[in-house]
Amino acid sequence: xxxxxxTAIAGLCSGETSARESAAEEIxxxxxxxxxxxxxxxxxxxxxxxxxxxxKPEATVGxxxxxxxxxxxxxxxxVSRLAEVPSEQDAEEFELHFSNxxxxxxxxxxxxxxxxxxxxxxxxxxxxxQQVEFRCSNVDRATEILKEKFGVAAVYPExxxxxxxxxxxxxxxxxxxxxxxxxxxxxSAAKPRQx
Numbered sequence: 001x002x003x004x005x006x007t008a009i010a011g012l013c014s015g016e017t018s019a020r021e022s023a024a025e026e027i028x029x030x031x032x033x034x035x036x037x038x039x040x041x042x043x044x045x046x047x048x049x050x051x052x053x054x055x056k057p058e059a060t061v062g063x064x065x066x067x068x069x070x071x072x073x074x075x076x077x078x079v080s081r082l083a084e085v086p087s088e089q090d091a092e093e094f095e096l097h098f099s100n101x102x103x104x105x106x107x108x109x110x111x112x113x114x115x116x117x118x119x120x121x122x123x124x125x126x127x128x129x130q131q132v133e134f135r136c137s138n139v140d141r142a143t144e145i146l147k148e149k150f151g152v153a154a155v156y157p158e159x160x161x162x163x164x165x166x167x168x169x170x171x172x173x174x175x176x177x178x179x180x181x182x183x184x185x186x187x188s189a190a191k192p193r194q195x
Contacts, residue, residue: 005030009065009127012096012106013072020076021098027129028102031061034181035132038173045149051142052185057134060095060103062184064121064130070108083163090116093163105133131170131182139167139187146171155182165189 011023043049083093096104109119121130136142139159146152155170162168167187
């Protein structure tokens with residue numbers, strides 16, 4: 001039996017624009033709801049809320065899919081550009097943007113069945129929401145606040161390079177029902193200074 005999320009993932013491959021938009025909205029709402037619940041207390045901290053550009057942080061839902069699904073979604077949406085992902089990371093990705101602030105990051109493994117994060121996720125859970133990304137103005141400072149004030153440890157000891165020159169760190173947070181959601185804080189790439 002197919003779940004609503006799997007039906008929505010199939011909808012992203014539809015030839016009909018309205019079906020793709022509806023599917024994207026459902027995937028985005030599902031991912032964002034779990035992340036917002038997990039990070040709700042973060043916004044009570046004035047400094048952290050400002051770093052996350054609160055009170056309703058800008059989010060992108062990261063959807064991990066098999067390579068075949070990745071290719072179908074990419075083709076039907078007419079996306080030619082892949083994000084530049086650091087070579088040591090097991091991911092290929094591209095972004096999709098829809099109305100009402102709906103933003104998806106479509107991810108797949110460079111080495112299906114391998115030991116990379118996306119491959120492990122797909123092997124354990126199958127296609128689905130792998131992470132929720134919140135834009136942040138200073139990932140280093142946000143990481144310090146999360147550790148000091150909320151007792152939340154980052155997945156990586158230091159902020160690391162992400163796709164397209166961003167700086168990122170990840171936080172695995174519990175959600176109701178015993179599951180977890182992976183929240184990525186990302187800082188946009190620095191713009192070159194004009195001389």
